[in-house]
Amino acid sequence: MEFKSTRDKSCCRICSRIGHQSLHNSVDEALLLKRKAEEVQFELNGRCIYLVGMMGSGKSTVGKILAEVLGYSYFDSDSLVEQAVGMPSVAQIFKVHSEAFFRDSESSVLRDLSSMHRLVVATGGGAVIRPVNWRYMKKGLSIMLDVPLDALAKRIAQVGTASRPLLDQPSADPYTAAFTKLSLLAEQRGDAYANADVRVSLEELAAKKGHDDVSQLTPTDIAVEALQKIKNFVTEHSMASGPFDDL
Numbered sequence: 001m002e003f004k005s006t007r008d009k010s011c012c013r014i015c016s017r018i019g020h021q022s023l024h025n026s027v028d029e030a031l032l033l034k035r036k037a038e039e040v041q042f043e044l045n046g047r048c049i050y051l052v053g054m055m056g057s058g059k060s061t062v063g064k065i066l067a068e069v070l071g072y073s074y075f076d077s078d079s080l081v082e083q084a085v086g087m088p089s090v091a092q093i094f095k096v097h098s099e100a101f102f103r104d105s106e107s108s109v110l111r112d113l114s115s116m117h118r119l120v121v122a123t124g125g126g127a128v129i130r131p132v133n134w135r136y137m138k139k140g141l142s143i144m145l146d147v148p149l150d151a152l153a154k155r156i157a158q159v160g161t162a163s164r165p166l167l168d169q170p171s172a173d174p175y176t177a178a179f180t181k182l183s184l185l186a187e188q189r190g191d192a193y194a195n196a197d198v199r200v201s202l203e204e205l206a207a208k209k210g211h212d213d214v215s216q217l218t219p220t221d222i223a224v225e226a227l228q229k230i231k232n233f234v235t236e237h238s239m240a241s242g243p244f245d246d247l
């Protein structure tokens with residue numbers, strides 16, 4: 001497809017349908033994402049990527065983009081626990097068994113994944129609290145998605161809290177229930193999340209891109225930033241302690 005140089009008029013059939021600027025922004029974003037992935041692919045050397053962060057922080061959304069662009073396979077550790085236990089939801093596992101039972105299964109899943117390569121794993125929001133899980137995740141590279149609590153609570157309120165047993169409080173409206181409990185969890189887990197190799201702060205990224213609000217960031221923006229941070233990390237790591245190739 002040939003694009004004319006002008007940026008404000010329709011230049012092809014697709015952009016006359018979905019809007020010139022919108023099409024070109026998407027094309028630019030996709031190319032940037034691809035370029036960033038190519039820049040880190042070699043140095044990652046097949047090492048797995050673990051996404052950590054609070055419930056609703058975008059681990060699944062961003063994880064799928066990263067897997068696609070790096071040519072990795074994508075796994076969601078909550079789904080793998082559901083499959084291993086043979087139950088359809090985390091909420092049911094908490095109810096029928098217990099949180100401790102869920103945490104044991106989560107650790108088994110992470111242990112199994114840690115022996116593999118070329119995976120992007122979206123971990124459960126609480127996977128960071130067990131030190132043993134960090135032993136597994138440190139075999140790969142971990143990225144923390146740091147999203148303001150208000151934005152998290154808004155995202156979660158849109159779909160309700162029923163699928164997230166730790167946030168489900170029938171007495172409160174979904175936003176208040178999510179915000180209150182997330183605030184408590186964030187305080188308790190702050191140090192655990194800080195173990196991640198790389199932190200992507202949506203507040204910092206939004207400010208860098210001149211946005212007023214983190215809701216203006218697209219999942220692709222966040223994936224591009226994650227790849228840039230991975231690149232910085234692997235570069236620093238191989239400079240400090242030799243090649244990043246001890247798989």
Ligand SMILES: Nc1ncnc2c1ncn2[C@@H]1O[C@H](COP(=O)(O)OP(=O)(O)OP(=O)(O)O)[C@@H](O)[C@H]1O
Pocket residue numbers: 053054055056057058059060061062122123124125155156159215217218219222
């Ligand atoms: N950058 C974004 N902007 C707006 N909404 C987003 C963004 N990223 C994800 N979302 C939405 O927020 C919700 C949570 O995202 P997602 O499921 O990816 O998070 P998560 O960290 O995997 O959550 P969990 O594992 O706790 O279910 C989804 O409805 C998703 O569509």
Ligand SMILES: O=C(O)C1=C[C@@H](O)[C@@H](O)[C@H](O)C1
Pocket residue numbers: 054055078090123124125126127163164165166
């Ligand atoms: O933050 C947490 O502790 C949790 C997050 C979810 O991904 C699930 O793993 C489960 O609901 C617990």
Ligand SMILES: [Mg+2]
Pocket residue numbers: 059060061076122
């Ligand atoms: Mg998820």
